Amino acid sequence: xxxxxxxxxxxxxxxxxxxxxxxxxxxxxxxxxxxxxxxxxxxxxxxxxxxxxxxxxxxxxxxxxxxxxxxxxxxxxxxxxxxxxxxxxxxxxxxxxxxxxxxxxxxxxxxxxxxxxxxxxxxxxxxxxxxxxxxxxxxxxxxxxxxxxxxxxxxxxxxxx
Numbered sequence: 465x466x467x468x469x470x471x472x473x474x475x476x477x478x479x480x481x482x483x484x485x486x487x488x489x490x491x492x493x494x495x496x497x498x499x500x501x502x503x504x505x506x507x508x509x510x511x512x513x514x515x516x517x518x519x520x521x522x523x524x525x526x527x528x529x530x531x532x533x534x535x536x537x538x539x540x541x542x543x544x545x546x547x548x549x550x551x552x553x554x555x556x557x558x559x560x561x562x563x564x565x566x567x568x569x570x571x572x573x574x575x576x577x578x579x580x581x582x583x584x585x586x587x588x589x590x591x592x593x594x595x596x597x598x599x600x601x602x603x604x605x606x607x608x609x610x611x612x613x614x615x616x617x618x619x620x621x622x623x624x625x
Contacts, residue, residue, distance in 0.1 A: 563608045565623070571600045574623070583610050583619070590616055599624050 504512070513520055521529075561581045565574055571594050575587035584590045593616045594600045602624040610619060 559612045561610050561612065563610055565603065565605050565608070567605050569605075571595070571603055574603065578610070578619070582612050583614065584616070590619070594620060 579587040
């Protein structure tokens with residue numbers, strides 16, 4: 465390549481870069497048109513909110529709802545206290561259950577039997593307790609007398625003696 469052809473090539477590159485830069489910087493009409501489209505009227509906003517299943521609140525209504533929420537959260541509800549008193553019936557007599565653990569039974573099998581007998585409410589919770597406390601390896605075969613409603617600690621102590 466000669467010196468003259470290199471200069472001509474460089475001048476062409478400079479000219480084409482200048483043209484592209486001029487078009488890019490001086491034709492901002494498209495950006496303005498897009499910005500004008502982005503502005504929505506109140507009616508359009510409300511229509512869009514309804515379409516999405518949302519509700520528009522004024523600042524006044526929102527503040528009023530917040531104060532009502534704080535009052536409800538901070539004040540104890542007398543109805544809830546009355547319901548709690550009604551829900552706690554007199555303790556029923558505990559029915560006893562005789563559990564026989566045979567060789568080869570897993571703790572999950574024992575837990576299912578206890579749940580079916582009504583000694584415990586959740587076999588999954590009791591099995592998790594046995595595993596967490598380390599009793600799952602200490603359960604022994606035999607016959608055990610258990611009562612309904614016994615706490616997990618008492619049942620696990622009885623099964624590991």
